[in-house]
Amino acid sequence: MIPIEVYLIFAAVLFAIGAYGVVVKNNTIVVLMCIELMLNAANINFIVFSAFTTDVLGQVFVIMSISVAAAEVAVGIAILLNAYKIKGTIEADGLASMRW
Amino acid sequence: MMFDSSIVTTIFAEFSPLAPMIVMIIGALVMPAVFFATKRKSAVAAVMIAVIAISMLFNVLMMVDGYQADYAGLFAYDAFAGVMILLFQIVAFFTALVSVSSSETTRMHYGAFNALLLAATTGMMFVATASDLITIFLGIELASITSYVLVAMKRSDPRAAEAAVKYVIFGGLSTALTLYGLSMLYGVAGTTNIEDIAIALSTQDFSWAFGIAMITMIAGFGFKIAAVPFHAWAPDVYEGAATPVTMFLGTGSKKVGFVALFKIFLVIFVAASSTAAFATEELQYIFAIIAAITMTVGNVVAISQNNIKRMLAYSSIAQAGYILIVMAVMSEYALASGMFHMFTHVFMKGGAFLIVGALITVGIGEKISDYQGLAKRAPFIAFAMTLFLFSLAGIPPLAGFTSKLFLFSSAIYDGGVMTQWVWLAFVAVLNSAISLYYYTRVVKAMYIEKGANAERIKIPKTFTAAIVTCVVFVIILGLFPQLIMDFCADAAAVLFG
Numbered sequence: 001m002i003p004i005e006v007y008l009i010f011a012a013v014l015f016a017i018g019a020y021g022v023v024v025k026n027n028t029i030v031v032l033m034c035i036e037l038m039l040n041a042a043n044i045n046f047i048v049f050s051a052f053t054t055d056v057l058g059q060v061f062v063i064m065s066i067s068v069a070a071a072e073v074a075v076g077i078a079i080l081l082n083a084y085k086i087k088g089t090i091e092a093d094g095l096a097s098m099r100w
Numbered sequence: 101m102m103f104d105s106s107i108v109t110t111i112f113a114e115f116s117p118l119a120p121m122i123v124m125i126i127g128a129l130v131m132p133a134v135f136f137a138t139k140r141k142s143a144v145a146a147v148m149i150a151v152i153a154i155s156m157l158f159n160v161l162m163m164v165d166g167y168q169a170d171y172a173g174l175f176a177y178d179a180f181a182g183v184m185i186l187l188f189q190i191v192a193f194f195t196a197l198v199s200v201s202s203s204e205t206t207r208m209h210y211g212a213f214n215a216l217l218l219a220a221t222t223g224m225m226f227v228a229t230a231s232d233l234i235t236i237f238l239g240i241e242l243a244s245i246t247s248y249v250l251v252a253m254k255r256s257d258p259r260a261a262e263a264a265v266k267y268v269i270f271g272g273l274s275t276a277l278t279l280y281g282l283s284m285l286y287g288v289a290g291t292t293n294i295e296d297i298a299i300a301l302s303t304q305d306f307s308w309a310f311g312i313a314m315i316t317m318i319a320g321f322g323f324k325i326a327a328v329p330f331h332a333w334a335p336d337v338y339e340g341a342a343t344p345v346t347m348f349l350g351t352g353s354k355k356v357g358f359v360a361l362f363k364i365f366l367v368i369f370v371a372a373s374s375t376a377a378f379a380t381e382e383l384q385y386i387f388a389i390i391a392a393i394t395m396t397v398g399n400v401v402a403i404s405q406n407n408i409k410r411m412l413a414y415s416s417i418a419q420a421g422y423i424l425i426v427m428a429v430m431s432e433y434a435l436a437s438g439m440f441h442m443f444t445h446v447f448m449k450g451g452a453f454l455i456v457g458a459l460i461t462v463g464i465g466e467k468i469s470d471y472q473g474l475a476k477r478a479p480f481i482a483f484a485m486t487l488f489l490f491s492l493a494g495i496p497p498l499a500g501f502t503s504k505l506f507l508f509s510s511a512i513y514d515g516g517v518m519t520q521w522v523w524l525a526f527v528a529v530l531n532s533a534i535s536l537y538y539y540t541r542v543v544k545a546m547y548i549e550k551g552a553n554a555e556r557i558k559i560p561k562t563f564t565a566a567i568v569t570c571v572v573f574v575i576i577l578g579l580f581p582q583l584i585m586d587f588c589a590d591a592a593a594v595l596f597g
Contacts, residue, residue, distance in 0.1 A: 008287075008309075015280055022273055031269055038276035045283035049290075057292045058283075061234050065279055068241045072275065075245050076268045079252045083261040095262045098336040 007048040015041035028083075028090045032076050039069045105165035108158050117169045117177035120159040120185055121225050127151030128218035135211025145200035145562075148214045152196060152221075156189045163587065173293060176231040180591040183584075184228035184359050187443060191352035192221040194450055194566050195344050201560035203461040204342035206253050213253055217348070220246040224356045227363075233282050233292040236360050240278070240324070243356050244271050247349060251341040263340025270323055270333035278320030284313035285364075298368050314383060317364065318390075324357030325420045328394040338413035339466075343457030346409060350416045350453060351446045358423055358442065362435065366595050369430055380430070388428035392527045395421030399534045407466050408456055411538060412449065415492060418535060419445055422528055425507055429521050431514045436592035437506030440585050444499035444577055448491040451570030455485045458563035468542055473551025481559065482546045484571050489539035491574050494532045499577035504532065506581070 014037055021034030043062045050058025080090050087094060105116075112119045127148065135144045161167075163182030170176045195217060199205040206213050223242030230236040248271060252264035288310045289297040301310070319330060326334035338346045369380045398418030405411040419441075426438035456466065458481070464470050475482040491500035511525040512518065577584060 015276075018276065022269070028265055028269060032272065035269070035272040035276050038273075039279055042276065042279035042283045045280065046286060049283065049287035053290050055290060057234070058286055061237075061282075061286070061292065064234060064238060068238065068245075068275075071245055072241070072268075072272055075248050076272065079248060079261075079264045079268050082252055082255065083265045086256065086258050086261045090265070095265050097262060098259065098339055 011041045011044040105162045105167040117171045120155040123155040124222045128215045131215040132211035148196045174232045175229045178594045180594045181229040183591040185225045188224040195348040199344040201562045216246045250345045254342045259340040263337045267337045274323030277316045281313045281317030328397040335413040347453035351450045391424035395531045432596045434510035436588040439588040441503040444503040447570045447573040448488045452488040458559040471545045472549040474546040478557040493536040497578045499574045502581045
């Protein structure tokens, strides 16, 4: 049987890749995708802990968080669409008129 | 039938702990229908205010009666939930009241605007009653996702579009961090019920997984409460959003993060600190350092702001720093005074944002220089703004002074003994002095500097009503703090009980 640490490290790496993408990517849609990666890393954690302790609440949590993530992406894309209509760009550099 | 919480239990039976939220959800569902049926903003606003008033009535009845009940182990209504629900309802009430006559709120989608406002408030109230990680997470997300849309609803304004994008991205990042922390906490404790987590943790040593959970959750909730260094989004979002929405975010949305922090961290700490295996000292120091940095950065950066919404946003960040003292001190009195400060913050910061919104509606800009000569043009507005700003700075006998006095004194003495957080109280007092500088700049512009225009200003009636209410509460809570402080003390006793 694969030990629990392997899954946790996998999730942590996924989380780190997502966090890296959020920091360095300029395209806001890619940033949203990276946030999804981070959320999925947390979901994997929940599933793993749930499977190793035979407690089902973790899986319930994952179903909830997947639907929350879907809602968040729907709203996020709509807001990006609105920003593209008004400002003509969704690059992070083009959305920096307000500073300090 | 007596006029007490039995009314609520008769109507809602086993769903009584959720009664205020159920009213709000029904309101959110009918709001677009009301708008399409009447096509009038005033009709929607009337229904909206009625819904919030009914919900508030139920909550006050339950709160005054000391009603306590639990729903399915996921929600629990107690004194703490009652006080925080009341706070969120007051914020929603003011927002609904002024958004009807504000020139910044949407005209086409006014039904949807109000539905989203109610949904966001419901999410906040769910967090206040939640007793499980799942419901806390869902409540926070319900409040956040609707807030993103509320910010973006000021269509055709490039600043609002940009603010909404920043809010979605930072909010999503905060969600991801929080969820990762919650998953680690679930892994360590093996359950999602907060009290069971506290019991499970009190029997085990510090583990690296628990450390990761704490760090990611502090970062995640730090974004929600706009604590430095996670504050970058707040000034942009507050500047870009319509001013009633800014008020809603600054006074309501920010408190959600605090409620979740109190619920998760305080319960864990209190249960765990009874065992020697669990050291909370380090985490208390982390919170103390974050609090000190947050209030200093907020106040120092606010000095250089020329846009009044941005200045108030940075002052909001500083206020979050003051409230974070609660997490460092972690005594029952500190929690009670922190909650009291949240209440006074709603009236003083809310009142200041209301005045900014009212002045934008009558065509005055957002720059501090636009406020020159305001005392001649609108004497009452200038006077009210002065009161709110002095209250924020902590000038007696206003509400801000009383709540800051309670909060800072909780950091100095705990049960008659000097605590190790005296330096934190010192930093906070020093910061209050700094904040007086930039608040006085606005007062100086209003009273001393001469404006180009000397025409009288007439602001909409709903704004006047909301501002007068805020003025009354800022004075009353300053002189008679026990009106709300008693409820806060009961609420704090619940979490520490």
